[in-house]
Amino acid sequence: xxxxxxxxxxxxxxxxxxxxxxxxxxxxxxxxxxxxxxxxxxxxxxxxxxxxxxxxxxxxxxxxxxxxxxxxxxxxxxxxxxxxxxxxxxxxxxxxxxxxxxxxxxxxxxxxxxxxxxxxxxxxxxxxxxxxxxxxxxxxxxxxxx
Amino acid sequence: xxxxxxxxxxxxxxxxxxxxxxxxxxxxxxxxxxxxxxxxxxxxxxxxxxxxxxxxxxxxxxxxxxxxxxxxxxxxxxxxxxxxxxxxxxxxxxxxxxxxxxxxxxxxxxxxxxxxxxxxxxxxxxxxxxxxxxxxxxxxxxxxxxxxxxxxxxxxxxxxxxxxxxxxxxxxxxxxxxxxxxxxxxxxxxxxxxxxxxxxxxxxxxxxxxxxxxxxxxxxxxxxxxxxxxxxxxxxxxxxxxxxxxxxxxxxxxxxxxxxxxxxxxxxxxxxxxxxxxxxxxxxxxxxxxxxxxxxxxxxxxxxxxxxxxxxxxxxxxxxxxxxxxxxxxxxxxxxxxxxxxxxxxxxxxxxxxxxxxxxxxxxxxxxxxxxxxxxxxxxxxxxxxxxxxxxxxxxxxxxxx
Numbered sequence: 133x134x135x136x137x138x139x140x141x142x143x144x145x146x147x148x149x150x151x152x153x154x155x156x157x158x159x160x161x162x163x164x165x166x167x168x169x170x171x172x173x174x175x176x177x178x179x180x181x182x183x184x185x186x187x188x189x190x191x192x193x194x195x196x197x198x199x200x201x202x203x204x205x206x207x208x209x210x211x212x213x214x215x216x217x218x219x220x221x222x223x224x225x226x227x228x229x230x231x232x233x234x235x236x237x238x239x240x241x242x243x244x245x246x247x248x249x250x251x252x253x254x255x256x257x258x259x260x261x262x263x264x265x266x267x268x269x270x271x272x273x274x275x276x277x278x
Numbered sequence: 279x280x281x282x283x284x285x286x287x288x289x290x291x292x293x294x295x296x297x298x299x300x301x302x303x304x305x306x307x308x309x310x311x312x313x314x315x316x317x318x319x320x321x322x323x324x325x326x327x328x329x330x331x332x333x334x335x336x337x338x339x340x341x342x343x344x345x346x347x348x349x350x351x352x353x354x355x356x357x358x359x360x361x362x363x364x365x366x367x368x369x370x371x372x373x374x375x376x377x378x379x380x381x382x383x384x385x386x387x388x389x390x391x392x393x394x395x396x397x398x399x400x401x402x403x404x405x406x407x408x409x410x411x412x413x414x415x416x417x418x419x420x421x422x423x424x425x426x427x428x429x430x431x432x433x434x435x436x437x438x439x440x441x442x443x444x445x446x447x448x449x450x451x452x453x454x455x456x457x458x459x460x461x462x463x464x465x466x467x468x469x470x471x472x473x474x475x476x477x478x479x480x481x482x483x484x485x486x487x488x489x490x491x492x493x494x495x496x497x498x499x500x501x502x503x504x505x506x507x508x509x510x511x512x513x514x515x516x517x518x519x520x521x522x523x524x525x526x527x528x529x530x531x532x533x534x535x536x537x538x539x540x541x542x543x544x545x546x547x548x549x550x551x552x553x554x555x556x557x558x559x560x561x562x563x564x565x566x567x568x569x570x571x572x573x574x575x576x577x578x579x580x581x582x583x584x585x586x587x588x589x590x591x592x593x594x595x596x597x598x599x600x601x602x603x604x605x606x607x608x609x610x611x612x613x614x615x616x617x618x619x620x621x622x623x624x625x626x627x628x629x630x631x632x633x634x635x636x637x638x639x640x641x642x643x644x645x646x647x648x649x650x651x652x653x654x655x656x657x658x659x660x661x662x663x664x665x666x667x668x669x670x671x672x673x674x675x676x677x678x679x680x
Contacts, residue, residue: 177453189397222558224638234360
């Protein structure tokens with residue numbers, strides 16, 4: 133019984149501690165890459181160039197393949213507002229011009245936080261953005277956007 | 279209109295079924311505009327003798343805007359399919375169906391293969407859009423610009439919309455500034471250009487008596503809508519554009535050899551130059567462009583030398599974008615005399631309002647005052663009745679992209 137209580141206490145502490153960490157990371161948005169990516173970090177301006185199709189490369193010249201979150205994801209809206217500086221209407225108008233000029237396609241939408249994390253974990257040239265609370269060792273943080 | 283909508287709906291339902299299968303590497307995008315127009319004054323009425331029956335009640339020179347509510351001028355539907363063959367090669371095709379083309383048939387608007395040589399450099403070959411202005415590349419995609427239709431004083435001046443050939447896209451980035459250099463080479467055939475009706479009477483070859491084989495001068499009455507087949511060969515040109523997310527500047531130049539057999543025009547040199555810029559910064563939206571068209575003597579019967587410009591200013595207030603456009607089309611020192619083109623000049627002022635319907639859809643309203651200048655009929659189908667100096671054209675359009 134005592135051992136069980138001890139275990140329960142540990143479990144409660146872990147959960148409380150974890151949720152504390154979650155709260156700390158909650159407000160933050162993370163730009164993530166594959167752990168194999170040698171970059172130590174990336175600027176918001178470089179991320180914006182990749183997400184607007186103006187560059188297919190990381191700043192070190194390695195190929196970059198960006199993925200989006202699904203269309204109605206709140207994290208997606210936050211990312212485009214804070215990092216790219218565009219609201220949904222301007223972004224739609226921007227891509228309409230490029231798509232129908234045959235000059236580019238927006239990043240592929242692969243799903244929510246977990247799906248983007250899994251995709252980037254599997255693709256050495258991948259880049260994505262997720263809510264800071266889902267971060268783990270399968271991906272590398274390239275930029276934290278408060 | 280109804281038939282056109284039904285075919286659009288049919289294609290949409292096939293597409294949504296296709297997307298459910300989720301074909302990897304294949305993307306389908308589309309656009310639709312449904313528009314209505316009404317003009318308050320028809321040139322061919324009252325004291326203007328429009329003896330050509332079909333011209334009665336028509337207003338715009340191509341006959342698509344009339345003195346009654348019409349749906350053919352702006353309504354269209356397009357589909358674009360692109361497929362990634364591998365990391366270097368992709369294929370893009372666009373199908374377009376326009377209400378103004380009587381049979382509503384879908385036609386291949388463009389179709390090309392892109393080869394990505396290196397990151398900033400790509401080569402495209404096939405049927406390509408001819409980029410002569412800021413929005414030429416997506417002329418049919420109403421959602422991508424503020425107007426219901428781009429200012430005709432400028433955009434009507436180039437009858438060539440696509441070429442068969444190849445181009446190169448070379449991108450240079452300097453921080454947030456990005457530049458695109460696009461040289462191209464190709465030819466255009468099988469297209470038709472609307473020719474000034476005045477010239478039909480001036481070119482003897484136009485009407486040939488089948489018995490005698492002799493051509494005769496047949497004065498063409500106002501109200502005549504005349505198209506001619508033409509080709510443009512050995513076309514080469516370059517477009518350079520640059521800017522940030524908020525600003526774009528572009529300049530373009532092209533040279534080609536024009537032939538229009540019905541007018542006895544063969545391999546005449548034509549040049550086309552244009553400059554322009556746009557801005558979408560804070561809440562301010564600006565667009566402005568200028569062009570000059572010059573054609574060797576003898577060819578300007580069908581294609582008179584012209585120049586023109588427009589300027590648009592808009593201001594975003596939430597989901598609304600009220601805007602105003604000033605535009606002018608002028609004669610560009612066209613030679614005067616028998617066999618030369620008749621200058622057509624006009625100016626217009628347009629007040630517009632765009633309203634965003636969520637993301638990917640908008641509705642637009644426009645009132646345009648068109649004034650023919652210098653005693654010409656401008657881009658109208660005929661001269662205005664006495665005492666009338668302008669025509670009001672009212673339009674409404676719904677644009678979608680998906």
